[in-house]
Amino acid sequence: MTVVAVVGAQWGDEGKSKIVEHLAAEAALVAQYAGGYNPGQSLMADAERLVFHVLPAGALKMGRTCLLAQGMALDPRLLLEELASLEAHGALKGELKVDQRAQVVLPHHIEIDRLRDEAEGASGAPRRGVGPAYSDAVARRGVRVGDLLDPSYMLQQVKASLEANRVVLLGLGAEVPEVEPIVDALASCGEKLRHRIVDGGRLIMDLARDERRVVIEGALGSMVDLHHGYYPFVVSASTVAGGACTGTGIPPKAIDKVIGVAKAYVTRSGSGPLPSELTGELAKRLQDVGGELSPVTARPRRCGMFDVPVLRYAARVNGFDSVALTKLDVLTGIDEIPICVGYELDGNVRDEPPFEGSSRMQPLTEMVKGWDEPLGDCREYDELPENARKYIEMIESTSGVAIDLISVGPDRSQTIVRRSPI
Missing domain, CATH: 3.40.440.10 (Adenylosuccinate Synthetase, subunit A, domain 1)
Structure with a gap:
């Protein structure tokens, strides 16, 4: 391939x-x-x-x-x-x-995001201008990487972006920057990136x-x-x-x-739905053993049980040929491991994330027996403990997706190739 x-x-x-x-x-x-x-x-x-x-x-x-x-x-x-x-x-x-053709994040894009983070009291990783840059791209006033080599055209685009974002900047209490210093700095970047x-x-x-x-x-x-x-x-x-x-x-x-990558449990940084979210001792254990901290904010990521409906949905949207399952080793030592196999919403069972009502969903959970044996030295599928294999095979049978690669540690060598995905 x-x-x-x-x-x-x-x-x-x-x-x-x-x-x-x-x-x-x-x-x-x-x-x-x-x-x-x-x-x-x-x-x-x-x-x-x-x-x-x-x-x-x-x-x-x-x-x-x-x-x-x-x-x-x-x-x-x-x-x-x-x-x-x-x-x-x-x-x-x-x-x-x-x-x-890649879009350029301009200085005022970063400033807009910074001020929005402050105004909203955002708790996740700081935004760095990517959203405003994409907004300008959709509005056809963005600067692209190739434009860095054409200062006269770049000047027009930066002017258009600043004019369109003027009300936003002023509303957030920021000054509207001058065009020429932005263009000069970006043109200098363009020369360094030309090759x-x-x-x-x-x-x-x-x-x-x-x-x-x-x-x-x-x-x-x-x-x-x-x-x-x-x-x-x-x-x-x-x-x-x-x-x-x-x-x-x-x-x-x-x-x-197309190869999907799924963690052996789920995590999310910041706000938003996480239907199978765990709290208490098990969540803390996953955060600690899995090293689930944001490298930027050092805040712990939210952790949840493996979510089969999410994998089923992602497989349908992406057309996965196979899946790589990571961080299986983090689950070692848990007596019983919960897996979310569906959701209940308003009295109905859903097998994929619903469009509506995420705040009212309740996860439907099944328990799988855990294992105590360390996995870091396993290099063949049959070397995994029986219960670890059962955990993998339950995910496969309930999601309909083949798991071909299994990560059992952070080192690249700590990867089990069950079947070659390519």
């Missing part, structure tokens, strides 16, 4: 990067197609823990060629800062490319025609997709497999496989 899309099946933080690394061992290119500012990817370099919000730092450290595709919204200043940091620590082993700017869709298709592997990674998860998530608790981009086409510029038929 040549082009493989990897998509989060839940609310994000499913461990997609590890699965991408596993699949990208022989890949010519790793591409990201949505979003632009993630909660933070940690990387150790020179015995120092670095956090990156834009760069696919892990893949670059491993020597991969990476593409930030046209569906993304990027802050070029932050992008250059992270590149410099990676290079300063001797960890920039790969090559970074940026699609000419990295490409037509991403053409790059992918040229590699595919040569039968070279391309791995395309989605941002966050299916349940925060603009159209398919729990609206309005969603992001401004398409995070599902369909977004891999519009977000990279390749046709649907070019994607050979």
Whole structure:
């Protein structure tokens, strides 16, 4: 298989990067197609823990060629800062490319989000201008990465954006910045990025025609997709497999496989529905053992039991060929593990997340016996404890989705290939 899309099946933080690394061992290119500012990817370099919000730092450290595709919204200043940091620590082993059609996050986009966070008392990771940048893109007044090389055209677009956002900025108590300093700074960024700017869709298709592997990674998860998530608790981009086409510029038929990534339990950062949310001792245990803390805010993520209806829904929306199950090892030592197999809403049983009434849903739960044996050294499916295998097989039988990859620890080698997904 040549082009493989990897998509989060839940609310994000499913461990997609590890699965991408596993699949990208022989890949010519790793591409990201949505979003632009993630909660933070940690990387150790020179015995120092670095956090990156834009760069696919892990893949670059491993020597991969990476593409930030046209569906993304990027802050070029932050992008250059992270590149410099990676290079300063001797960890920039790969090559970074940026699609000419990717949207640019402008300084006033960031300011709008910052002030909205303050006004709303937002408790999640801070927003960094991605939403306002996408809003400008939809209104056709956005700046794209390729525009950084054309200051005269960029000037028109920045003027249009500032004029349209003037009322918002003033309403939030901010000043409207001058146009020229923004354009000058972005033009400088453009010159530094010039050798990295490409037509991403053409790059992918040229590699595919040569039968070279391309791995395309989605941002966050299916349940925060603009159209398919729990609206309005969603992001401004398409995070599902369909977004891999519009977000990279390749046709649907070019994607050979779609692999979903699901954590062995569910987590969510910030507000919004989490139907199978747990409280009390078990939730605290998952947070502690699973390391479920936001790298940005250090706040614990909300945790819940594995949600079969969510996986069933994500599989339908994305067309998963198979699923990678991550963090199975975190469940070791729990006597009985709850699984959400459906919802009750107004006296009716639902087998997928309903469009309406999320606040009135009650999870329908089944219990699975746990295991005490550590999983970190397991490399074959049959080496897993019997109850761990039963847990996996119950998820498969109730969701109708095949689980081909199983992660039993943070190291890339701690991955069980039950069946090759590609």
